[in-house]
Amino acid sequence: MAVGFGVALTPMNLLFCFLGSLVGTLVGVLPGLGPVGAVAFLLSLTFKMEPASAIIMLAGIYYGAMYGGSTTSILVNIPGETASVVTCLDGYRMARQGRAGAALGISAFGSFIAGTFGVVGLMFLAPLLGRAALSFGPAEYFALTLAGLTLVSYLSQGSMIKALIMAVLGLLAGTVGMDPISGEERFTYGTLTLRDGLGLVPVAMGLFGVAEILENLTVIATQSVYQTKIQGLLPNRKDWRDSAWPIARGSVLGFFLGILPGPGPVIASFVSYAMEKRLSRYPEKFGTGVIEGVAGPEAANNSATAGSFIPLLSLGIPTSAIMALFMGALMIHGIQPGPLFIAKYPELFWGFIASMYVGNAMLLVLNLPLIGIWVRLLKTPYVILFPLILLFCLIGVYSLNANVAEIIIMLVFGMLGFILRRVGFEGAPFILAMVLGPIMETSLRQSLLISRGNFVIFINRPICAVLIVLTAAFLIWPIVKRKRKTNNSESEN
Amino acid sequence: MKRADLVAAIGLLVLAGFILFESRALSFGTFRVPHTGFFPKILVGLLLLLSLSCLVQTLHDKVIQSRAEKIQVEGWFRIGATLATLVGFAAVLEWLGFLLSTFLLMVLLLRAIEAPKWSKVIIVALVTAFISYGIFAWLLSVPLPAGVLGI
Numbered sequence: 004m005a006v007g008f009g010v011a012l013t014p015m016n017l018l019f020c021f022l023g024s025l026v027g028t029l030v031g032v033l034p035g036l037g038p039v040g041a042v043a044f045l046l047s048l049t050f051k052m053e054p055a056s057a058i059i060m061l062a063g064i065y066y067g068a069m070y071g072g073s074t075t076s077i078l079v080n081i082p083g084e085t086a087s088v089v090t091c092l093d094g095y096r097m098a099r100q101g102r103a104g105a106a107l108g109i110s111a112f113g114s115f116i117a118g119t120f121g122v123v124g125l126m127f128l129a130p131l132l133g134r135a136a137l138s139f140g141p142a143e144y145f146a147l148t149l150a151g152l153t154l155v156s157y158l159s160q161g162s163m164i165k166a167l168i169m170a171v172l173g174l175l176a177g178t179v180g181m182d183p184i185s186g187e188e189r190f191t192y193g194t195l196t197l198r199d200g201l202g203l204v205p206v207a208m209g210l211f212g213v214a215e216i217l218e219n220l221t222v223i224a225t226q227s228v229y230q231t232k233i234q235g236l237l238p239n240r241k242d243w244r245d246s247a248w249p250i251a252r253g254s255v256l257g258f259f260l261g262i263l264p265g266p267g268p269v270i271a272s273f274v275s276y277a278m279e280k281r282l283s284r285y286p287e288k289f290g291t292g293v294i295e296g297v298a299g300p301e302a303a304n305n306s307a308t309a310g311s312f313i314p315l316l317s318l319g320i321p322t323s324a325i326m327a328l329f330m331g332a333l334m335i336h337g338i339q340p341g342p343l344f345i346a347k348y349p350e351l352f353w354g355f356i357a358s359m360y361v362g363n364a365m366l367l368v369l370n371l372p373l374i375g376i377w378v379r380l381l382k383t384p385y386v387i388l389f390p391l392i393l394l395f396c397l398i399g400v401y402s403l404n405a406n407v408a409e410i411i412i413m414l415v416f417g418m419l420g421f422i423l424r425r426v427g428f429e430g431a432p433f434i435l436a437m438v439l440g441p442i443m444e445t446s447l448r449q450s451l452l453i454s455r456g457n458f459v460i461f462i463n464r465p466i467c468a469v470l471i472v473l474t475a476a477f478l479i480w481p482i483v484k485r486k487r488k489t490n491n492s493e494s495e496n
Numbered sequence: 497m498k499r500a501d502l503v504a505a506i507g508l509l510v511l512a513g514f515i516l517f518e519s520r521a522l523s524f525g526t527f528r529v530p531h532t533g534f535f536p537k538i539l540v541g542l543l544l545l546l547s548l549s550c551l552v553q554t555l556h557d558k559v560i561q562s563r564a565e566k567i568q569v570e571g572w573f574r575i576g577a578t579l580a581t582l583v584g585f586a587a588v589l590e591w592l593g594f595l596l597s598t599f600l601l602m603v604l605l606l607r608a609i610e611a612p613k614w615s616k617v618i619i620v621a622l623v624t625a626f627i628s629y630g631i632f633a634w635l636l637s638v639p640l641p642a643g644v645l646g647i
Contacts, residue, residue, distance in 0.1 A: 051636075168547065187532045189536065190519075217579075220574045220578060221574075222571065387620065397601075407589060407590060414586065425500070443535075
């Protein structure tokens, strides 16, 4: 850990940690560009950095966005990103009752405590899991990627079939370029741009950046920031008493939900809210401005961000769109996350962990005194904001390889993402599948080569068998549920 | 939204057919020794199957909940204008150079939603072009095209 602080506390890395946290908070505050879009955009700028600085800055954006997202939820009733949706329920009510300061304060302190808890968990669990994963063969990796993708599709907000279609399309997009085993070209049409595969940055920026802006352009609404004097940011003793357990429960719950595939922070915040409501002595008051409804979910979403790094760093398997981008960032520097990651790059791993402690402390400092500035920024008219975001997307993509074709790829995926979103197809399973595709294909083909075409290899190994059974359960359960629902409605008629 | 779902499902079936056609030259191999086309062809099969179930489900469901709000004419105009400007930027970037293309991009985008005063538009566009050039070309050493202006 001392090595880690040695890395994290160098002036350069402190600066990048600060920049990441600042940009993250900004992204969280401003609706219109989520953390995935922001990480995709800054990914292109990290190519020239040291790997440690790159990952420290990108992580700062991720957890910074979780902190910043709550500010808009509380003050404007508009979540800056999805993990803060639930904070609107009681946070905004508190602001309307003149308790905006206490809501913002407890969300910042709760986030800090939970974020720190999450980092401690990551520190202990990632090396353990990494050691266990050393015994994984290609069959386990195939089963793991398959289960991960199915679970992400199962947890998607809309129809599961549509999410699965997006996952399959993403896997197909991952096959563009050179075959990972034989080196033969596939779907490249002789172009140099496609020989190395579809770029992760242009695709992610198209699907999450451009598509989101196009969606916002359909309705231009001017939001009014709730005009209130924000005072008393330090929660009082009663606030602390009411929030202590929700923060503690949210931290633990969020951390474990973050490890699972899917949009961990989002699910964690919703589950925490539901749990606090159930455990409360006055559940009927939830939604009218109770502090527990802010403290629990805000703690949970921050702790989940730390948890979601575990599968990536110890197994080499990203579990969400944003983790897929982190994997891209590491691989661009020639670093393969996986069981050997911690042993091979101890400075990078511990430096990253230490930077998260530092970053969480920085965010506490950033969020509380600077709330006035964030509120003023919220008033920036969208007419000015959207051309700037688009310009940064364009330069970001162009700067990758000085190649205009990558801009075209981004625009095509932006348009596709916009259309698909409107008919209920989400981008997250696509981008995750695109990154997991090559791992999945290689492990499937290697497993079949080892077993001489016998699929029993996926069942007679215990970890594999459990994962395959889980996958099957996630696939069958929605069908059973649907059938039951139709039977019920038929019997009612 | 039922019509949109139907169009999406049919579009996906067509896409699956197209990918199947495009992958005809890739050899599947056998389960014992899978080749280059093994994984893509399995995926196309899955895509066909899932798109068909999506189609059947759409036809079978009596009521489809509307998810997205209908886009008004002005909304379509804004999206069309923005996309056309972005494609135009990609087309002229290397020829006109970064500064000039960015200036034009900003002018057109700023006018895409509302029509602020021309003086305001030109000032914002100029400032953005120069500041972004400063940040990317000088601070971050990103190679940006010079174009006809030679800067």
